[in-house]
Amino acid sequence: MDSVGQTIKRIGFSALSVLVLACGTTACGAASEPDALADDQQQAIVDLVQDHGTDFTAPSCQVEVFRIGDPATFGWATCTETQGPGPAPATQAASFPFKITGDTVQKPEDGDRYLKDVHEMFPEDLWSALEQRHRGA
Numbered sequence: 001m002d003s004v005g006q007t008i009k010r011i012g013f014s015a016l017s018v019l020v021l022a023c024g025t026t027a028c029g030a031a032s033e034p035d036a037l038a039d040d041q042q043q044a045i046v047d048l049v050q051d052h053g054t055d056f057t058a059p060s061c062q063v064e065v066f067r068i069g070d071p072a073t074f075g076w077a078t079c080t081e082t083q084g085p086g087p088a089p090a091t092q093a094a095s096f097p098f099k100i101t102g103d104t105v106q107k108p109e110d111g112d113r114y115l116k117d118v119h120e121m122f123p124e125d126l127w128s129a130l131e132q133r134h135r136g137a
Contacts, residue, residue: 045065045100046061048105049079049098052103053077053098053105054094056079056094057083060080062077063098064076066129071102072101073099074098074123077096079093079095097122099122106121108121118134
């Protein structure tokens with residue numbers, strides 16, 4: 001009888017472990033990157049960030065989209081601009097989180113206001129990831 005009880009406990013523990021693992025994976029997956037974007041969707045986001053997200057004259061940006069939602073899209077952009085002719089042209093770079101609502105691109109201000117802006121503009125579950133990126137981690 002003792003053997004049957006231990007077998008039942010093991011089965012119950014195994015079932016509970018599988019349930020916890022499945023729920024944990026689902027919860028993590030819900031806040032992960034969106035499914036792959038179509039090329040035209042990705043390009044539309046890049047175009048908006050390049051046109052409205054930097055002060056560069058002719059930026060080249062790469063974006064990572066964290067979440068596409070209604071009404072906003074959230075992500076991280078890394079933009080560069082090369083200026084000047086010659087063998088050693090000057091390069092500027094900027095890296096920042098963004099929020100797109102319609103055709104408006106918002107990004108946090110630099111300096112003392114940065115963290116407050118992140119908390120006002122982005123969902124709480126993205127704060128940690130944005131802070132890590134901002135620190136370069």
